Amino acid sequence: MIRITSEHNELGVVVSVAGNLDSMHIAELEKLCNGANHPIVVDLSEVRSADAGALCWLSGLLARGGNITGASPYIKLLLERSGKASGTTGKEGHE
Numbered sequence: 001m002i003r004i005t006s007e008h009n010e011l012g013v014v015v016s017v018a019g020n021l022d023s024m025h026i027a028e029l030e031k032l033c034n035g036a037n038h039p040i041v042v043d044l045s046e047v048r049s050a051d052a053g054a055l056c057w058l059s060g061l062l063a064r065g066g067n068i069t070g071a072s073p074y075i076k077l078l079l080e081r082s083g084k085a086s087g088t089t090g091k092e093g094h095e
Contacts, residue, residue, distance in 0.1 A: 003046075004028055012038030018046035023053030030057075033066070045070025055082045 002019035013036040015029065021044075033040050042061060050058070055078055058068060071079070 006032045016043040021054040022051040040066040
């Protein structure tokens with residue numbers, strides 16, 4: 001089960017994800033993030049796991065200038081092991 005919500009605030013567009021993030025949810029995330037004229041922040045503080053497709057999408061988000069906040073040490077490790085995040089998960093200070 002997954003829950004995805006979005007809001008606009010002083011950080012820009014904040015997309016919050018809760019549950020197990022997998023590839024079949026990428027289209028919904030893309031819909032919420034595409035076309036945003038403001039910075040995009042994806043809050044992963046309630047994500048328990050992510051599959052390879054989701055990790056690839058998250059890495060792409062970072063490469064496009066998006067930010068990730070609230071990633072657990074486990075999700076950070078998965079991003080690092082995917083070899084696409086260069087050890088960074090965006091601006092963690094905005095939690």
